[in-house]
Amino acid sequence: MLNIKNLWVLNIAGVEVWITETIFNTWLIMLFLIIFAVIARIKLHNFKTVPTGFQNFIEAVVEAFDGFASNALGEKLSYIAPWFFMVFALILSCSLFSIFGVRAPTADFATTFALAFATFILMFFMGFKHRRGSYLKSFFEPHPVFFPLNLIGELSKPVSLSFRLFGNMLSGTIILTLYYGLTPLFVQIGIPALLHAFFDVLFGALQTYIFVIISLMYIKGAAD
């Protein structure tokens, strides 16, 4: 039950590709988020000057995230906020979907490393774009002898970022799996709701925030 199941195996030009539960669940979550976005987009035509109900929710989410990203990144880098809006929506949705028994894609290292790797790429790209030579020079500071340490420090960022999220999400999954697997049926009513609320909702929201804010800090640190 803990294992990430392989649903299908594709053979693409001789390369074997396992389509795992993680990838399938990611597609499910993507589908849900895209449908939600399309609904919001359709309703956008009827949005009023004074927001109410659904419009209020959409505006609050977008505005809150935009404000958060703009504060963390500054105006100069705010154009990368949409990527982190996706990261935010995806990680949070992964956690929330696990309430319904969908194995969280973030409890798979491939997902967390993919997101952390994107942060790493953005970090390097923004560093070179905004600081050019001085970013490269920062690897040799305070003395060129520190270059290997600086390089390891930079390379460890996506690793630590991905393992933090992976570990936290997996821990929740393990605990819940153990609970469902080891406890008698009568304690599986009611109590798991609290565990899900804690591990999926609370931990999920917290880890989403941590992942996003650390990613933003890394990028801002590289670009400034």
Place this chain on the structure above:
Amino acid sequence: MHRIVFLAQAAPEGRVFGLDFQTLIHIGIQLFNGIILAVALSFILYKPVKEFMRKRTDRIQSKIDEADATMAKANELIAEYEKKLKNIDKERAEILEAARLKVADESKNILEEARREALEIKKRSMDSVAEEKERLKEETRLYIIELASLIAEKYIKQSIDAEIQDKLFEEALAQLEDTQWQN
């Protein structure tokens, strides 16, 4: 030639964690999924909503600016009217002062005229009185003459006796007879 083959039966046992070529492929797939989702959410939701909010903010800001401009204009008008009111007070004071001066002048002129007319009337009255006095003097004189004549006549009447009267009568009669004969 690219071939995609489903090998559902050949799916290997699942795992919790692994660092191999499959993990690398999964990372690539998840990265690709992330890019697709980022593009979709960005273009379908994030940017349009932000654009909507930006336009609304601009619209509200423009209304606020418009209101500020109207307020500034109103304040200018108030200041202008206050200035005008202040000037009106000044102007009113000037007009009143001018009117007061004019009235005082007029009053002086009227008084002067009245005085002059009064003097003229007085002079005319004095002349009239003098003329009247002269006339009365003359009348008195004539009256005295007449009175004296009457007194003299009365005295003469009383002084002439019957004899003289007869003689005078006779002479008058004789004259009368001579006159008729000549006719």
